[in-house]
Amino acid sequence: MSLAVQVVFTGLSAGAVYGLIAIGHSLIYRLTGIVHFALGDLVGLGAFVTLLVAAGTQPLTQETVSGGRMALGILAGLAVCVVVGAGGYFAVVQPYVGRSAIGWVAGTLALGFAIRAVLDAAFSRPAYVFPDPIPFRRIGNDGLVTILGAQIHVRAFAVIGVALLTAGIASWVLQRTSFGRSLRAIAADAEGAAMVGVRVERARALAFGLAGGIAALAVVVAAPGAPFETGSGALLGLKGLVAAVLVRFGGLWSAFAAGLALGVFEAAIGTGLLGHVSGLASYRELIPLLVAIVLLAVRPLRAREVVE
């Protein structure tokens, strides 16, 4: 029982991050019909900019930084994400949407590898420990609380909470604001939306930036749990993509739920909860990938298939 609770909370806090990235992938796919291969690296960029502003590149001397600097760091990370994401949209996506698939595929990949190379040059240590934005250590037993016999990090609640809040805000923005209405109009019919005065390109560019930015927010909360590398963003982007593919780039909440499910699945396999088949744990990342590839091959995506 305690192991199950442990697995569920560990999985949900990892899955919450996947879920937010899946939302980004899903949103971008529905807005432009493309898949953004640099989204994960954009998330990594946001997280590292936050770290840079909040704590610098030196090894951390304390586990937490002041709230003000952290807030400043998060704002800076978000701003960089929006600028790089929107700039990337205009540079490598917009010229090719609907024309040359190889153009935007290569363009977004190049953007991703360029971002990672910049991070590699600026952050030369193999892995970084992020400071906690909130002093979790002071809560419970050195940052741990016991629920149903399982030791749960307080941070896990914060990650899940922040992710839920972010997804909720994103959902509210999509449903209730005029920016959200523009995005939904573009997703339904870009040409029609442009005709009734929606500034399609601007809205899309902003969405490209925000998709990375909001996911970076969750990463900043989650990252202190484990060492974070410059390549971690790309791996998170992959997990988010897998989750989005599992729900066929569906709605916001289904993408989020797929991310959560993926996180719990990985945790369950990884800790041997699902049977004690020896060596199964090594397959925890491979199985979802394989499933996603098979689903991709056999089920149509949401967009209408071109029959002729």
Added chain:
Amino acid sequence: MSTQTAAVRTGTALREAVATARRSWTDTATAGGAAFALAAVAPFVLGGLIAEDTLASGAYLALAATGLGLCVGLGGVPSLAQGAFVGTGAFVAAHVLRHTQLPAELCALIGAVAAAALGTAAGFAVRSLDSVRVAVGTWLLTWLVALGLGALPWLSGGGQGLVVPTRRLFGLNPTPLVHYELAVILTGLCALALLALRRGPFGLDLAAAAQHRGAAAALGVPMERLRVGAFAASAFVGGLAGGLAVQLEIVADPTAYGPLLSFELLVAVLVGGAAAALGPGVGVIVLGLIALAARALGALAGVSASRFQPMLEALLLLAVLTTGGNAIVPGAIRAVRRFRRVPARPAARAVMPAPKRREHLRAEGLVKRFGPVSAVDGVSFELHPGTVTALIGRNGSGKTTVLRLLSGTLPADAGAVRLGQHELAGLTPAERVHAGLVRTLQSRRAFFSELTVLEHALVGANRTRRYGGAVRTVVSTPLHRAENRLAETRAVAALETVGLAADADRQAGELTGSGRERLMIAAALATNPAVLLIDEASAGAAPEELELLKTIFIDLKNQGLAVLLVEHNLGLVRAVTDQVLELELGRVVPHKPNSRL
């Protein structure tokens, strides 16, 4: 006696082959030969500048990239899995080398076959997907192999990798120089194969499918089979490069075959020129220069070169992309052509065209429902050879649905279609084209803008070929060459019928809307059909173009075809048709000759 005639025939065929080769010897061939010779002597010239093993692994990278050129350049398919195929070849070869005493070349070949098997599976999985899903699927596959190698020590030898025993290569001591020359020769052969394929029916079909899937499907291009083939061949070459390179490196490194390798190979292909045979190789040379630059930069900044290399590669690719995708090799070819006049294509020699097919088509009780709506509700008719039938009716009356049921893009809920003795139910559109039933599409964008007018008709004529397969194209068998002439005759005849023979060498994109419409009729005609279904040829046509269409339809009738026209222009209908079918709400109603639409 018979051996003598066989010898004579072989002699003639050989002479012809030499003549063909001499005719097709161009500046490109000279440049390619020079590039090959330069590459072969590079280690002796560059001597101390670049280490031989660096050159050799670069040459294997060029081989893998040239293989990828088949998918990306010819097929226009954004494959991101080449790194995974190289890795598969490398690790399978490494395991075979460790556990058996087989010769080194055979081990590499087994690796290549394993990679080709994975490539076939991947190609089969993405055979009918749009580019977005192909990109995502192949990207996930690259990660699957990379994460798999990282997670499964029994496969990859864990963090240390697998140490690979060295064996003699083709009886030679496997020095880096031997590896290098082998890689250069294989890359050259692969580039030649790519060139032959691009000019042959395989490349033309792939290019057509890449430019407009729907139009290619309507002409019966077997897109799924082509794509599986392109993936398998790409993967085979990639796997071969991996299986040989791993013997050069001595250790199979599980971290070397990740997404970065797939990305680098894609960069090489796109920077050098995706469709040019030498493009990928040139792209790899550029990557090599980048590696040198990165090392210099790294030395300046005092950090490892590996940090700068991907960034420079990404920046280079972004530069190529943002300047309108002007890759190196195609750009150079264009620059040379500006100074040199391209010799005119010799006129096709007259060969007796194959006999026309004359079949009549009978549709009985066709039904198609979309939910509660019956789009087509029990439609029956016959089309006779040498007649034109018009299918008319208001918008939404079911005309295009009838065409789709006939051509097989939509399955019928009930009813039968017979062409002569053939029952067509259950056949794919491509199989129906082979049986002798072809259609044109309504959309004016449904054509291949980057092919020439003649090439359009050749895509159609390819459907009549029996010896147009990839292997026959690469080795250029006598039967294949004889068939080339027949296909060209057929294509030119089709262009003559629609009045486009004089425009044979123009880009299709330069034609007017009506010209494109006629071009697609010609492409359909070149498939040698018995029944031709034409969807709205007259939309937006000027009066003189309407007159031209009338003469074309009368000509088709005289050639013995059974033609079905979906038409809104009643003047055209009255002028050429023998039979009028009027549809109303999915049923055939008696046609009132004076009715207006």
